[in-house]
Amino acid sequence: MDDLLTTPKLLELVAERFKVLSEPTRLQILSTLREGEHTVSELVDATGCGQANVSKHLQILHSAGFVVRRREGLYVHYRLEGDEVFQLCDIMCGVLTDEARAREAILGGEG
Amino acid sequence: MDDLLTTPKLLELVAERFKVLSEPTRLQILSTLREGEHTVSELVDATGCGQANVSKHLQILHSAGFVVRRREGLYVHYRLEGDEVFQLCDIMCGVLTDEARAREAILGGEG
DNA sequence: TCATTACATTACTGTATCGACATTCAGTGA
DNA sequence: TCACTGAATGTCGATACAGTAATGTAATGA
Numbered sequence: 287m288d289d290l291l292t293t294p295k296l297l298e299l300v301a302e303r304f305k306v307l308s309e310p311t312r313l314q315i316l317s318t319l320r321e322g323e324h325t326v327s328e329l330v331d332a333t334g335c336g337q338a339n340v341s342k343h344l345q346i347l348h349s350a351g352f353v354v355r356r357r358e359g360l361y362v363h364y365r366l367e368g369d370e371v372f373q374l375c376d377i378m379c380g381v382l383t384d385e386a387r388a389r390e391a392i393l394g395g396e397g
Numbered sequence: 398m399d400d401l402l403t404t405p406k407l408l409e410l411v412a413e414r415f416k417v418l419s420e421p422t423r424l425q426i427l428s429t430l431r432e433g434e435h436t437v438s439e440l441v442d443a444t445g446c447g448q449a450n451v452s453k454h455l456q457i458l459h460s461a462g463f464v465v466r467r468r469e470g471l472y473v474h475y476r477l478e479g480d481e482v483f484q485l486c487d488i489m490c491g492v493l494t495d496e497a498r499a500r501e502a503i504l505g506g507e508g
Numbered sequence: 509t510c511a512t513t514a515c516a517t518t519a520c521t522g523t524a525t526c527g528a529c530a531t532t533c534a535g536t537g538a
Numbered sequence: 539t540c541a542c543t544g545a546a547t548g549t550c551g552a553t554a555c556a557g558t559a560a561t562g563t564a565a566t567g568a
Contacts, residue, residue: 291428291486297421300489308416309526310408317402326545339527341546351496360535360544368495370488375402377481377488378411384479385462420556437515450557452516471514471565 306350307374311335312343316371319353323365417461418485422446423454427482430464434476 291297307313311333318324318332330340344364347353352371356363402408418424422444429435429443441451455475458464463482467474 291424294421294425296490296493297424297428299493300486301419301421301424303489303492304415304485305419308412308419310405310412311526313402313408313412314405317408336528337545338529338547341544342526345546351492351499357535360542362545368492370492373488374415374485375411377484378414379407381414381462381479381481382407382410388462416555422556446556447558448515449517449559453556456516468565471512473515 303350306346306352307371309343311339312347313375315340315343315347316352316366319364319366320372323356323363325361325363327361329364414461417457417463418482420454422450423458424486426451426454426458427463427477430475430477431483434467434474436472436474438472440475 291300307316314333315329318329324332326337326340326344329344330337333340335343344353348355348364352367353364354367356365402411418427425444426440429440435443437448437451437455440455441448444451446454455464459466459475463478464475465478467476
């Protein structure tokens with residue numbers, strides 16, 4: 287953990303991965319996949335986005351190594367590669383909670 | 398951890414925070430701040446970016462609650478709010494390492 | 509008060525990305 | 539081969555963001 291973010295190259299790689307997680311639709315896809323494998327059609331339903339867009343988001347998630355593909359006839363099933371994503375979201379939610387608490391303490395409830 | 402990413406509102410908030418971390422320059426700033434408090438000028442030197450640019454990045458980091466400001470005369474000192482950022486980067490680097498390993502295993506060293 | 513320094517803010521430009529639409533690709537079955 | 543379905547890809551308009559230059563603001567000292 288000492289050599290984290292020391293080289294420009296690594297900075298870019300890490301930033302790139304964070305960018306993948308910086309879109310609500312992609313987070314929603316990941317959240318849906320947490321229940322288990324899903325087809326593209328199912329993810330289209332879950333997200334309410336168009337098929338083409340979901341497919342593109344899945345490409346991005348796949349390139350970043352967050353999801354895995356599996357073809358079965360006409361359908362393509364996606365599933366999570368690991369649960370690191372939710373470790374990340376867990377920490378991030380902690381940050382959000384801390385912030386909310388701090389805001390409440392300062393503003394007294396309404397911001 | 399069960400109610401993570403369940404509401405559209407929360408999805409957006411989390412995505413927003415990830416977006417803050419999705420820029421190499423901001424990660425570099427955070428990395429520099431890990432050594433301790435630094436002034437804007439020092440961060441300008443460290444990053445090699447323009448002063449206005451660094452200042453804007455610091456605003457974004459501050460709004461997201463990742464850094465804290467402290468004025469001292471003409472200088473403004475910034476420091477990390479917590480170390481969650483590096484927990485996040487640590488996990489992300491783990492993902493990257495796994496990926497790199499997988500690529501090596503498949504391609505035999507060159508991608 | 510005025511000049512200087514450190515930082516913040518604004519306006520502007522080029523680039524990247526999301527979402528929507530159309531098209532193409534891939535697999536199945538008749 | 540053809541028609542059909544699920545998924546991937548290409549294009550386009552709107553929007554957002556990084557970077558830069560110019561300007562504004564805050565603190566110091568003469």
